[in-house]
Amino acid sequence: MAILSTNPNSFSQLAVLPPDWPGNFWLHWVVFTVIILAFVLNTALIFIWLERRALGRFQVRLGPNRVGPFGLLQPIADVLKLLTKEDMIPAKGDKLVFWLAPLVAFVPVLMIFAVIPFQSGALLADLNIGILYVVAISSVAAVGVFMAGWASNNKYSLIGAMRDVAMLISYEIPIVLSIVGVVLITGSLSLTEIVGAQRDIPFILLQPLGFLIFFIGSLAESNRTPFDLVEADSELVAGYHIEYSGMKFATLFLAEYAEVIAMSALMTTLFLGGWQGPLLPPIIWFLIKVFAVFLFIVWIRSTIPRMRIDQVMAFAWKFLLPLALINLLITSLQVVFWPEASPWLIVFLNLVAMVVLVLSWSRFFRLGGERIEV
């Protein structure tokens, strides 16, 4: 299978790993699957702790501080609590689907990490269609969410699931269009090569508008504020996972955090230069960037309220989509007609273009709908 050419030594001239990276194909599979699982689970725990602590400090309070030093063991205590809770299935729910949903939600998110390079060559599979794979696989998580919402036989969870699907479909498009800009500049779909292309200038500078769109889109994709209307505790109580408890709830919860980690990692890879950085080892740089992106998301969460479903939709279709298209147009023009231009000039041009576009689009963009005559 050509697309699954997984020989770690075969692909990258940027490889920092020694050529005698242990093992063969299958050992590599096993080792990296374990690494990814461990990474996702541990980072999720740390993220949960970090989010609660940071949110606490944003809100002038301490956050969890009683379990372990600085409350570090709080997520573990929470997990233990969740695992020992009674596992309930709604009597009139679809039991099989209800049981499957957390898995369907969690596995695709986990699969995204297969192509994310932690450092040069340190990844499960350097697919040459890496980013396409990510886009394709990350949408599957929505199926899990919808299954959860449907199988619970609860009106709140159904509304939450419907919202998730509607939102995901809408935001997938601007996200993909903004990625296309990056791909155009790099000329490759492989994530390793995308990182490699950012050796001098990270794409956040070359593609500022693209980054903005991708960032907003990934907030929506991972159901973070201001697009957390899937769970919307003040409206839908808990949204699609309202009926879940115990281990299944933990899995859904984990899927959500894994998605955030995935999106942070993708943003790091696509726009922030991936593992690259001076002085520190590459894996540290990668983690620093992932955590920085995550903290920014937490900061946003601590500040702004939630949008309404029609506003969220309008935002995607009326604001992000046109801007993404224009961004794509500008990038293609630059790539096709002006490939030799100094990158700093392009950075300047794109920044100006972003400011002008965002401001002017804001002028005639109307958020939200008026009252509907019934």
Add this chain to the structure above:
Amino acid sequence: MRFEHYGNGIAKGMALTLKHLFRKPITTQYPEEKLTVSRRIRGNVLAWSQEKCIGCYTCAQSCPHGCIDIMTSEKGTKGLVPAPCSQSCPAHVDVPRYIRLITAGKPSEAVAVNREKIPFPSVCAYICAHPCEAACSRGQIDEPIAIRMLKRFAVDNDSGLWRKRSKIASPSGKRVAIIGSGPAGLTAAYYLTKLSGHLVTVFEALPEPGGMMRVGIPSYRLPRDILKAEIKEIENVGVKIEINTKVDSPQSLLGQGFSAVFVATGAHQTTEIGVAGEDDPRVLGGTDFLREVNLGKKIELGNRVAVIGGGNTAMDSARTALRLGAKEVTIVYRRTRAEMPASSEEIEAATEEGVKFLFLTAPSQITSSDRELELECLRMKLGAEDLSGRRRPEPIAGSEFTISLDNIISAIGQRPLVPASFNLATGQGDKIQVAPDTLVTNNKAIFAGGDAISGPATVIEAIAAGRQAAISIDKYLGGSGIIDETLTPPEQILDRLGGPIEGWRPKIDAIPHEKRLSSFSETELGWSKQSASEETQRCLRCDITYEVEKYQLRGGQCIYCGLCVEACPFDALFMGYSYERASYRLHEQLLSKEELLLPDKRQASGYAHPEVEETLPKQTLLIDRREYFTR
């Protein structure tokens, strides 16, 4: 909705949250860290002091949820404590005790209890200003016990039992002169003669003994035969009263063989209003007017009379004027009814009899013509509080109005009139200056007391002053100064005498007011045995401390409103100081109680499990205060 601010608003918000990220976090303190708890905290725990509690049920009655259960023993007390009523009485009459004796159906014994402290029980029964009722604990619940009316019931049903037990001391041979036969003078005379054995002569300038009781108080309030009988009792113990004798100077009395002199001349001089036109003969002084009337002189009054002032003298003058034939009597007072110093019963009686009131009005000028008097008045408003705690009236400019009148009685106050020949140091308001403890004037053989040193006051205060004077004169003359006597055997067993019952005062009968105005006969009628007994049952018996066997607060129902603590007249209930400390303590208690249980019945909290609650010793949220604070 447009994106008017281009995300500026969100950016501002995010800047603020970022700023807060670096602020010191605010956190709820854990119980052991929380030190700044208000001392008024109405915490989880009520402390209840068994020593102070008398089981009066006031707390139980004030609780909105009825979650306080009290069980008191039927018999036996922890002892007697001074009750608020007897403490507030200037003469310290043992009020609760005589109320108990009335309950037990022994009114004569009740009079004897009174006689131990005052020589005028009947007079007090009619006209006492009863500070005891103001202090009564029951007053905090609904209405104070009608102590004066109960005394009235006792004296009405007195058989004279006290006389059998009273003893007269052997003569000491010393002579004491008393100037003035008012309540202070006669009280001193009575005790000096009866208990110290001195020879006492009372000098009275007026033709009738009794002082203000005789000439200041109209006979419809204090019938003359009652007063005469009381004075007769005093004369019976050997006091000599010389009427129509005006003393020129106490010093001269010392020269006539008297070893000590007690000046109790009272306060009979009417204070002037201080407005122009006051010297018209149709403007009368309140005390002068009452004195003339009470001594039987005829006074012609016109149809329209105004009384200026708000004290008891003003009320008496107004009601007397009505009885003398005045058609329209108006009381002009510069404050409002709430600030009137007259007793509320008097005000009510005056209102019933048809006296009109003009509040917030002060006279500014009196103009006289041949036919009538014109009283010009000013409207007032109440300003800030003055030293006496009443709000000071302030005139409203331009609010003058005039009333046409036939007579004006000015009763805004009295002051003592001490002749210069007495050679006694006087102070503010012509009051004689004395040492407050001993009542000695600037001459060590001359004592003074009553209204002459205090300004106008009540009969019971004058009696107290008389007692005080008797003590210090006796001491001066070499006696022991003990003027207490025992006329009733001490109480042996203090059973619960029934009650306290709920309810209000029984109605006090009075003669209909159409009949009142035609005569000077007494208006207020006494109580029947039934009413009196009912009223005594309302008494909380504050002085008896019953052993409270069980005081329980159903913790689940308590809403910590604090009304029981507020209502307790004896401060026997306290709210826990610290909520958290109190909760800990409660928790500890529960746990320690659970240890008494079989292992299979234990659980973390004793509340949830109904059967556990049954097997536990009855839980109580009430903690002994001392135990609580010594921890």
Add this chain to the structure above:
Amino acid sequence: MTLKTEHFVLNLGPLHPSTHGVFRLRATLDGEVIVDIEPVIGYLHRGIEKLAEGCTYKQNIPFTDRLDYLASMSNNLPYVMAVEKLAEINVPERAEYLRVIMVELQRIVSHIIAVGTFVQDLGAFGTPLLYMFREREKILDLFEMVCGQRLTYNYMRFGGVSHDIPDEFLPALAKFVDRMPGFIDEYDQLLAENEILLARTKGVGILPKDLAINISASGPVLRASGVKWDIRKADPYSVYDRFEFDIPTGSISDAYDRYRVRIEEMRQCVRILRQAMEQLPKGKVLTEVPLKLRPPAGEVYAHIEAPKGELGFYLVSDNSDKPYRFHVRAPSLINLTALRQMLIGWKLADAIIVFGSIDICLGEVDR
């Protein structure tokens, strides 16, 4: 093209995070759009009005705490005012000022909770609410200082207040009053121009002026509809005629206006507090009144501008020590009556914020 849709019924509550108690909105939805909505109340009915007829006048004061439990001080006041009117009890000047101080502090507390939970309903994860609770905590400390309780104060008495303020109260209050305007500015910085908040609340849940008057709405809900009606000015009680303050009003009568009116009212509260602190006279704070008060027979209605609107107590006395009739004119209940008109045609998410912008307290609605 129209899709064929089917209506379905969603029960919001009685157990729902945004119903501020146990309130139930029976919403008929077409997708996300509300076709019909029916408020169902009564889950917190405790029969306080009937209960009060069996208790003496004084015993009823703690019950009034439990009507609008977020503004207990404001609930005490009209009740004691009604009884004072009935029994002709004088209130010392100092007590009147203390009452005004407490009620204005209570208004800040109530508005803080109203705005905080309103923004919480919008989905701002706790931050504005927690900033506001920081100040609420300070006020609750002040209350605790005065009466020893933090939620159900039971502070007012017939003829005054139960305790005089402790010595440390006035300095603490002065400090608070000095700092509060800064805190209100912070809320404004965080929320007032926030685009998402504007998008969610502007033009949402409009309560037209005439409808507001017709349903006899009161308080910030009425003022946000542009009616300048405040009982503190319209029928001054206590010593309110001695203070200078403005009545903020709205113009569009939407949820945003209701939020703005509350914020501005907090500023006015601070103004009143400043003046009250300056004018606070010395003297006693309580007129002695017997425990079992027996007011003369008659009826009385006393009302105040409570944080949520006109709160009135109607009492009928038959000259016994218990009220013959005890009725509460609860602003929360009456402001709620226009909910249906305000919500039809809006989205499910709007139902929550419009409901939140009315600011009700179920303890008062159901009684």
